[in-house]
Amino acid sequence: MAGVTSGSIYALVGLGFTVIYSVTGIINFAQGEFVMLGGMISYIILDSTGLPTVPALLLTIAVVATVGAVLYLMAIRSARKASVVSLIIITIGASVFIRxxxxxxxxRDYVRPPYFSGDESLSFLGAYIQPQALWIIGTTVAAMIVLQVFLTYTVMGKALRACAINRAAAGLVGIDARVMALISFSLAAAFGALGGVVVAPLTTTSYSVGVMMGLKGFVAAAIGGFRSPFAAFVGGITIGIVESLAVAIDWGPFSSAYKDAIALVVLLxxxxVRSGRLAAEERVG
Amino acid sequence: MLAKVRGRAAYAVIVLLLLLVMLAPFEWFLARYTTLMIFIGLNTMLTVGLCLLMGYTGQVSLGHAAFFGIGAYFSAILSKTYDVNPWLAMGIGAAATGAFAYVISYPIFRLRGNYLAMATLGLGLIIYILFRELGDYTGGPDGMYGIPYLSAGGFVFDTPFKRYFLVWGLCLAMLLISQNIVRSRSGRALRAIHGSEAAAESVGINSAQFKMKIFVLSAVYASLAGSLFVHHLRFVGPQPFGFLASVMVVVMAVVGGLASVWGAIFGAAAIRILSDKVLLEFGELDLIVYGLILMVVMIFLPQGLFVGLKEGYARLRLRYVRREAEP
Incomplete structure (x- = not known):
């Protein structure tokens, strides 16, 4: 169960990687920072303004989506003809800057925004579960469905998919690739923020969680092959479960400390395993 | 003609630089900056390796601090815990790091671009976690104290003044080796690989082998720097080998110029002075500044700050010379 919960967050981050990569061909190394911003900003807003939970969370997501848009406009778009190496360094720079x-x-301390609906564990078929975990899973599934509907049934969603399939051809029928790139960055930021907002009450958050979140989300997206949001979702749940199983096994005195290392080994x-296919894609793209 | 003048100017700059480096630690000159200069030397060793890798193979390593760390811990553990001669420990560390880089280069260079960067980032973090968690050997997060000084015969490198010459001697040797590689057949091969790997391979360049050699060389440089680092501080902990440390090396390489050997000194010196002498005054703005440097330099001068400025200057001069030549 813990695996599914944390896996949901990785799925949301992986979703962001997938959306940006499929539309622009860029891997955004600052993706994890959106999760961090989601958690931190929701904490700041809830702590200092006394807004009710739902508007505060929506405001948080809107702010982070704007950050995503600004990142694209300021850093990515000005370096349009940049090489892959330059883009990696630019997004790494953005990540360090945001952090x-x-x-x-x-x-620089760890903070914990309040739970959405109390911290009393619910018992379900004899197992106890935090209500926040249900919020996390529910939100992720809902976000998945909304994204899928958006991509399938709206004009903008269809344009995004067209861009992902063939940028040049999409341009020929009047789709502005730069607008689509802007939308993909905002969307990715919003999904990352959503993940940060729902997970922070359960796990606490701090300014430095972005790198690890980004890496695990990248693993999720890589398992899914950067193809579809659904594949990223499956990838996220998989890495979450693998991680929690690995922690459950007794590795001796250091078991929990190696949790992060396990995700990284899975990443490698x-x-x-996918290197042949990824390399081929990179050459084509 | 112009090339000759530029060549002579470059030699003059290098000779002046050498003179500055040799005289800096004396009492009547810049002695109070000796420690800072030692760190600049160590950082230059790291940076020049990464410059070679990024500038001449077009690949990024986001885990370079891990190699630095492997050298550091090999030296620390062997010389303190097992009483191995520090020089021998340093050699073993460098050999082990080189062998490790050689082994991982097979799978890792099947990747490129984004995936290679992600893989090196992951690998760097795994090694960092090992440093922190293998407490029985590494001292864990608290680290290890009391690592012996390096010594040769009866001569102990026990003052910063002595260590300064050790560090910079090795550093300059590394720079010269790198310079030779860049100017040799291998260097031309590497530039060809950067331009287009397919084209390079079509004229018979074994690109995988060249990339691997550079990768191993940069790992060995980093490892030697790590060994000197612990024998200088006589302490080792995991903190200087994490993700941000790797990013710092990238910042230095970006400031120095990606395909520039001597730019590495410039990058290492600029960032080290910035972080030790300027940013400390302003609290903890370092991350913000490094992030800005990475973004701004890559957007406006993708070949790196030092090289970008140099090329801009050369262009200006060329325009001036042409104007003079016209009647």
Missing amino acids: GVAGEIWT LILL
Whole structure:
């Protein structure tokens, strides 16, 4: 169950990687920072303004989506003809920058926004479960469905998919690739923020959680092959479950400390198993 | 003509630089910056390896601090816990790091671009976690104290003044080796690989082998820097080998210029002075500044700050010379 919960968050991050990569061909190394921003900003808003939960969370997601848009407009778009190496370094720079700003203007301590609906465990068929875990899973599933509907039935969603399939052809029928790239960055930021908002009350958050979140979301997207949001979702749940199983096994005195290392080993294995296909894609793209 | 003048100017700059480096730690000159200069030397060793890798193979490593760390811990553990001669420990560390880089280069260079960067990032973090968690050997998060000084015969490198010459001697040797590689057949092969791997391979360049060699070389550089680092501080902990440390090396390489050997000194010196002498005054703005540097330099001068400025200057001069030549 814990695996599914954390897996949901990885799925949301992986979704962001997939959306941006399929539309623009860019891997956004700052993806994890959106999760961090989601958690931190929701904490700040709830802590200092006294807004009710739902508007505060929506406001958070809107703010982070704007950050995503600004990131694209300021950094990515100005470097349009940049090489892959430059784009990697630019998004790494953005990641470090966002992390630095968060640590500087807010706090470097771990913070915990309040639970959405109390912290009393519910018992379900004899197993106890945190209501927040249900919120996380429910929100992720809902977000998946909304995204799928958006991509399938709206004009904008169809344009995004067209861009992902063939950028040049999409341009020929009047789809502006730069607008689509902007939308994909905002969408990815919004999904990352959503993940951050729902997970922070359960796990606490801090200005430095972005890197690990980004890596695990990347694993999720890589398992899914960067193809569809659904594949990223499956990838996220998979890595979540693998991780929680690995932690459950007794590895001796260091078991929980190696949790992050396990996800990273999975990352390397996935990359190597898929290396042939990924390399071919990179050459074509 | 112009090339000759530029060549002579470059030599003059290098000679001046050498003079500065050699005289800096003396009492009547820049002695109070000796420690800072030692760190600049160590960082230059890391940076030049990454510059070679990024500039000449077009690949990024986001886990370079891990190699630095492997060298550091090999030296620390062997020389303190097992009483191995520090020089021998340093050699074993460098050999082990090189062998490790060689082994992982097979699977890792099947990847490229984004995936390679992600893989090196993951690998770097795994090694960092091992440093932190293998407490029985590494001292865990608290680290290890009391690592012995390096010594040769009866001569102990026990003052910063002595260590300064050790660090910079090795550093300059590394720069010269790198320079030779870049200017040799291998260097031309590497530039060809950067331009187009397919085209390079079609004229008979074994690109995988060249990339691997550079990768191993940069790992060995980093490992030697790590060994000197622990024998200088006589302490080792996991903190200087994490993700941000790897990013710092990238920042230095970006400032120095991606395909520039001597730019590495510039990058390492600029960032080290910035972080030790300027940013410390302003609290903890370092991340913000490094992030900005990475983004701004890559957007406006993708070949790196030092190289970008140099090329801009050369263009200006060329325009000036042409105007003079016209009647």
